[in-house]
Each structure stands twice: as C-alpha cells, then as structure tokens.
Ligand SMILES: Nc1ncnc2c1ncn2[C@@H]1O[C@H](COP(=O)(O)OP(=O)(O)O)[C@@H](O)[C@H]1O
C-alpha cells in the first residue's frame with residue numbers, strides 16, 4: 001500500500017513545495033506540541049494529587065476519640081471519650097472494613113505519635129512511637145526495607161517487637177544490621193524485627209511501631225485506644241460514609257454518646273477528600289484533553305486545507321498521470337501518503353518538542369500540584385498511531401478530490 | 415484496430431445538450447496512420463478523448479481490438495490507457511518538476527516497473543528520440559520540439575498499440591513540426607497505429623489517410639468537392655488509396671508525403 005517507490009514521489013512533491021510543506025508541518029507540530037504538553041500536565045496534576053495523599057492511603061478513614069458536644073442520656077457535654085480493644089474487635093467485624101488498626105496514644109492526647117526517647121547503648125534520641133495493630137502498614141505508605149512489620153502473634157502474645165524507620169536505624173545502629181538488636185523505648189526494651197521506609201518522607205520515617213497490646217501493658221494503657229483507622233477497599237465515598245457511620249454508631253452505643261454528635265468522634269475521611277480532588281482533577285484533565293484534541297483537529301483541518309489547495313494546483317499533473325494510466329486508487333494513495341507522511345513527521349517533531357518541554361517543566365519543579373509531568377510510552381504510541389490516522393483523515397478529502405479530477409478538463413489546452 | 419459505429423456524444427451545458435458527435439462511424443485498421451482534420455469545435459478532441467478512454471460516449475459502440483469499450487470502471491480505463499494507448503498533446507503535458515528521464519519513465523511507474531529498470535528503459539527511449547543527453551533536464555530547459563520528443567518517448571514507453579496525438583505540432587514552428595512528423599512516421603513504421611488531429615495540411619499530408627470531421631460527422635467523400643470548394647485552402651477527406659488526389663496542396667512536403675505513401679504498397 002505504501003510502496004517504496006511512491007515515497008520518492010512524495011519526497012519530490014514535498015521538496016518542490018518547501019513553503020507549503022513547512023507551513024503545514026508547523027501547524028501540525030504545534031497542535032501536537034500543545035496536546036502533548038496538556039496531556040503531560042494532566043498527568044502531572046494526577047501525580048501531584050497522588051503525591052499529596054502519599055502519607056495516608058487514599059482509601060483510609062481515621063477515627064479518633066474526642067469530646068462530646070451533645071448531651072446524651074443524662075451525660076453532660078464536654079466528656080472526653082476513649083475507645084477500647086473491644087471497640088476494635090467490633091469495628092473489625094463491620095462489613096466493608098478491609099484493614100483495621102487501633103492505636104494507643106502512650107502519651108495521651110488525641111493525635112498520638114508522641115515522641116519518646118529511644119536508646120541503643122550510648123545513643124539516644126526522641127522519635128515518634130506508634131502503638132498499633134499489624135494492619136497499620138496498610139494505612140500509610142510504609143514499605144519494609146528489612147525484616148518484617150508487626151504481625152498477629154506480636155499483638156496476641158504482647159511481644160516486645162519494634163519496627164523502626166530508616167533514619168532511626170541509621171542513627172542507632174549506623175551500618176550495623178539492626179534486626180534482632182534491642183532498643184529501649186522509655187527504658188522498656190524492645191527487639192527490632194524490621195526496618196521501614198515511607199514515601200511520605202523523612203518525617204514519616206522518624207517513627208517506630210510497636211504492638212498496641214505490648215504498649216498498653218508496658219505503658220499503663222489498660223485496654224484503651226485513642227484511634228481506630230480503617231481502609232475500605234474500593235468503596236466510594238458514599239459506601240465509605242456508611243461504613244464510618246456504622247462504626248461510630250457502635251462506638252456511640254458502647255460509650256453512651258449521641259450517634260449524631262458531630263464532635264465525639266473526629267473523622268478524617270480520605271476517601272471523600274480523594275474523591276473530591278479526583279473529580280476536580282478529572283474535570284481539569286478533561287478540558288486539557290478537549291483543548292489538546294481541538295488544537296490537533298485544527299492542525300488536521302489545516303493540513304487538509306493546504307493539501308486541498310495543492311490538489312487544485314496539481315489538477316493538470318493529476319490529469320496527466322491519469323492519462324498515462326494512473327488508477328484513482330494510485331492517485332488517492334499518492335495524496336494520502338503525502339498527508340500521512342507530512343502529518344506524521346511534523347507530529348513526531350511536535351511530540352518530541354512536547355516531551356522536551358515537559359521534562360524542562362519537570363526539572364523546574366513549578367508546583368507541588370504538578371509532579372512528574374510526562375506521557376508514557378503507551379500514550380506516545382497511541383499518539384503516533386493517532387497521527388497516522390489524522391494524516392489519513394487530512395488526506396481523505398484532498399485525495400478524493402484528486403481522484404475525481406477529470407483528465408479531459410485537466411488536459412484541455414487553454 | 416478500432417471501430418466506432420453510430421457513436422453519439424452529448425455535452426450537457428446548463429439545461430441544453432450539445433450534440434458533439436453524431437452517429438460517428440470510423441474504422442481504423444491495424445497499423446494505419448490517420449489524420450483527423452476539421453474546423454475548431456467540430457469534435458476532434460472529443461473523438462480523441464473517447465478513443466483514448468478518457469471520456470465516455472452516450473450511444474453506439476467503440477471496439478478497441480476485440481474489446482467493447484463502454485462505461486468502463488476508472489481503474490479498467492486506466493489499465494487500458496496504460497497498456498494500449500499513448501497520448502501526445504499540443505502542450506506536451508510533461509510534469510514540470512520531473513526530468514526528461516523521469517517524465518518518460520512515468521507510464522512504467524504505473525505498470526509497476528521498478529525505478530532502476532524503468533530509468534534504463536526510459537534512457538533507451540530518449541535515445542530513440544535523440545535526447546539521450548537531455549535526460550537530466552527539466553522541461554523548462556528544453557525547446558518545444560525537444561519537449562514534444564520527450565512526450566513522444568513517454569507515449570511509446572508503455573509499448574502501446576495505438577498512439578493518439580491531439581495537434582502535436584500545434585505549438586511548434588513548421589520546421590520543427592516536420593521533424594516531429596518524421597519522428598511519428600518512423601514510429602508508425604514499427605507497426606503502431608497512429609491517429610493525429612491537426613489543422614496543418616502539411617502535417618496531414620504526411621499521413622496515410624485523412625478523416626475530416628464537420629459538426630461531429632465524418633464528411634462524406636461525396637461531399638468532398640463541395641467541402642473543397644468552400645474551404646479551398648484545406649485538404650479534404652479522401653479515400654485511402656487516393657492520397658495522390660490533386661486536392662492536396664502541392665507543397666514540397668506534401669509531395670514527399672505522397673512519395674512515401676506511394677512507395678508503401
Ligand atoms: N466538457 C465540455 N463541456 C461542454 N462542451 C464541451 C466540452 N468539451 C467540448 N465541448 C464542446 O464540444 C464541441 C467540440 O469540442 P472539441 O471536441 O474540443 O472540438 P475540437 O477539438 O474539434 O476543436 C465544442 O463546441 C466544444 O465547445
């Protein structure tokens with residue numbers, strides 16, 4: 001279909017019409033450039049969104065015990081609430097809860113993560129201590145780099161296991177292997193079973209995790225929990241809300257506060273937030289694509305127009321070719337191949353320029369909402385195929401016009 | 415070679431219909447060299463276009479060899495043009511951006527011959543028309559006569575059985591015209607059937623037979639005298655074997671033409 005010989009014809013024609021070729025190429029290249037940049041920005045926005053949610057799983061919901069704000073069954077407002085291990089067990093059974101962890105706030109308060117002194121030999125420093133269940137690994141962006149995270153036996157047997165962050169390990173052990181070594185958490189010895197990293201950054205890594213039950217025993221926690229955290233799988237925000245509501249209702253029942261109390265349980269719902277941002281960014285991406293496609297379409301129409309004029313100019317040539325035995329098909333292919341080649345080449349130029357621009361943008365680090373702008377290989381391939389299609393589309397009408405050239409009219413001597 | 419019987423051709427102009435060819439009967443045997451004359455607008459080009467399958471006709475029959483040429487698909491028509499017919503035009507119709515060699519080679523491109531091969535063959539044909547050294551020149555660098563030679567080489571390269579020339583010398587001076595006619599004669603002698611539309615009696619005189627068109631009809635030999643009387647300067651349709659008829663102007667060239675044709679049988 002795209003015979004090698006016809007390429008020669010195409011090159012001839014394009015060389016002969018340098019200005020037309022260049023103008024057409026620029027219009028297409030520009031269209032593609034704009035589209036690639038917009039697509040890349042769209043992706044950058046998406047990455048930025050994910051990045052900003054990196055500290056907590058986007059399907060996580062965090063419920064911490066707070067103060068009542070509605071009088072209930074004789075209780076006055078302003079009562080401080082605390083959850084218990086029993087609440088964890090009941091919440092765990094709620095349908096839709098994928099992973100769940102309770103957290104005991106060793107140092108009290110509503111947010112946990114209290115800093116405590118961690119010591120190994122002569123080295124000591126304060127790090128955040130989190131007393132959690134094994135599922136806590138699913139709630140953040142925690143990734144094990146050595147050993148293991150807390151497991152069920154740790155909790156059940158109240159073992160003195162500790163999982164420490166990379167900077168903690170580096171500080172306490174230097175280049176030594178920390179696994180199996182002992183550290184003191186406020187004078188209580190724990191054995192290191194794992195080292196973790198966290199995409200959330202250094203702050204998230206300056207932490208250690210210990211079993212919630214061990215902490216309750218060692219630090220006078222009885223069976224109190226300050227917070228319950230869950231993930232809800234693929235649930236959407238409506239489903240997530242229902243799950244939250246059921247857990248809060250259970251808590252309300254056990255701890256005698258109004259299930260409608262807006263403040264008794266502080267809920268941090270990532271599902272809803274993520275969904276809201278996703279929607280916003282989806283809309284932005286949508287417009288980005290529309291604008292990009294529009295620009296590309298304008299380029300295609302431009303090519304088509306210019307080729308149409310070219311066909312008019314070449315009426316005589318086409319007439320001659322037909323008289324010499326050119327079939328309509330060969331004429332169609334000649335024009336189409338020209339359009340495809342021109343669009344394709346210019347498009348690839350635009351594509352490269354666009355990718356180049358995006359990497360500059362990436363290097364410049366413009367905003368935290370745009371991260372790693374770029375287009376992936378699949379988009380690149382799709383764009384290339386799309387370009388060939390666009391070229392064929394651009395060539396279609398001119399080619400049809402060319403095939404319809406009546407040789408008698410074309411050749412009539414004026 | 416070709417036969418037209420009762421061919422009619424109309425052009426629709428607005429709401430009117432122009433009857434251009436009227437019940438045309440023409441028979442051309444294999445290897446004939448025929449001139450077609452007639453006043454402007456008499457339908458000569460239309461006839462040639464139909465013979466060249468560039469145009470269709472409205473009624474009647476056109477047989478090219480054993481094939482009835484009628485309402486062919488465009489690609490069929492292209493095939494026949496490519497394989498059986500060579501065209502020569504008044505204004506040459508060379509592609510201006512291609513060299514003489516590439517122009518000559520073009521019909522072979524549409525036959526699917528490889529570039530290398532068709533360039534070799536095109537070189538041979540340029541040689542035949544005496545323009546080997548001009549292979550790499552574009553038409554703009556050539557004289558009218560040279561351009562027409564290139565066009566003739568191009569018409570020949572597809573090894574056609576029929577060459578149709580529409581006023582091939584119309585844009586050339588008389589000396590060059592005679593050279594081109596000599597070339598066409600030479601080619602004709604290789605056995606190719608040739609139809610030449612012309613206004614030039616000297617050109618017509620160098621063919622073997624004259625068909626005269628008037629208002630889309632072949633002028634009957636019986637009307638010859640009448641036609642000759644009304645257009646004393648133009649040659650008239652004469653039967654093949656009477657090319658020596660005194661109605662043909664006795665120019666030197668015409669005389670040469672006569673001598674040639676007398677030698678033939
Ligand atoms: N495409 C066309 N549409 C309408 N009329 C045409 C067309 N081509 C030719 N004619 C008319 O047909 C007649 C014959 O034209 P043509 O065959 O070109 O004559 P010639 O070549 O003998 O001068 C003329 O009257 C011309 O105006």
Ligand SMILES: [Mg+2]
Nearest residue numbers: 458459460580
């Ligand atoms: Mg004419």
